[in-house]
Amino acid sequence: MTDLPVSQRPRERLCALGPQALNDSELLALLLGQGRRGESAVDLALALLAEFGGVAGLASARPEELARRPGIGTAKAAAISAAFQLAARARNGPERLPPLSRAADIARAAWPLFAGARVERLLVLICDSRNRPRQRVFVAEGAIDEVAVPVREILNTVLRHDGRAFALAHNHPSGDPAPSLDDRRVSTLLAAAASTVGLRFLDHVVIAGEDWRRAAPLEESVP
Template sequence: MSVPIANLPIGQRPRERLFTLGSHALSDSELLALLLGQGRRGESALELAADLLAEHGGIAGLSAARPEELSRRAGVGPAKAAAIIAAFQLGTRARVSPEPRFRLDEAADVVAAARPLFAGARVERLLVLVCDAQNHLRRTVFVAEGAIDQVAVPVREILNTVLRHDGRAFAVVHNHPSGDPSPSFDDRRATTLLRDASRTVGLRFLDHVVVAGERWVSATPLPRIGE
């Protein structure tokens, strides 16, 4: 029979263990149970957390789960699914927050700043890296997401994102979940559109990079950054 967390001895309750021993002492299931808050009838938050981890093959698999996929799971729903996704995203941002003076001098710098944000992505996503006049990275913003290999390039939204964050220059990065980073004809056409449109609004377009795991390719014809 399931035992609610509130009925466990104090020394076995995740929240009390966190305050007493620190978050590092908690198991993956305990940390996830704290996010879930409560389970469902016949299943405690700890048991629900353990089941979720088992279903997705552990933390790495769970981090790549889609919100709608999680929300359909009995005992989770939209609110808990959103909390799980948000927690993973905060962890990612904490790991990859750029140095205050992180500068995009070449395509490899763009990749270094962007690639961790695509970890576990199973669909194409389009990321904008907003920079100041000296190419110092100010903000990273996802502006589009689509089916595998079918993300669109919303030129107007990209430019509006840069301007909204007081950017003066920008680069864009998108991923190929197929594992092949080779830019498609549409990728290169979008690059040309972005370069031309950025000039009309006084922005500098730095680069468009396609990433696929550890591999990457620039979709921008030379000259690129610093042209």
């Protein structure tokens, strides 16, 4: 980017005009910092956007996918993933979420964090004593159709963040939100485990695209 006139360099333009004045490739180039031999940071940014289908595709790309691209590597891939995660948290900060009074509230709070996910991920929504979300933490990631449920890690995560209650959400990349028998068993197991350490288990939802279903514990009838 040093080959460009000062007035045309992304960093200088951002400082003078604000980030809204920059296009997608220029903003990404600032994250990358530098390109590689024969390819400027802007050129590298353009190639990345083309390869992943624009900003939305890039946001859902996994760090290891980004790192495989020549000129990116682990550090730049991590910076890109971190930037998109910060943006998602800014848009959907838990401090703006209402108390989790029902399954629909849990789905609404969790859904933005699963956008573009291509493997199953397990999210814990950590709440205070009034069921108000304090933190949303991913605790596991699995294959295309399964994710291990680390019960001890879930409970430790809630306690580590001074939670008093928690809910669980995971996604079905297949597009079918219907909970499996194992999903319902997880709900039953977590409800029992939570009570032994003084926590309140609120509910468990399965998200698939824009749809969701409640994974009711086994002792409850299917809604």
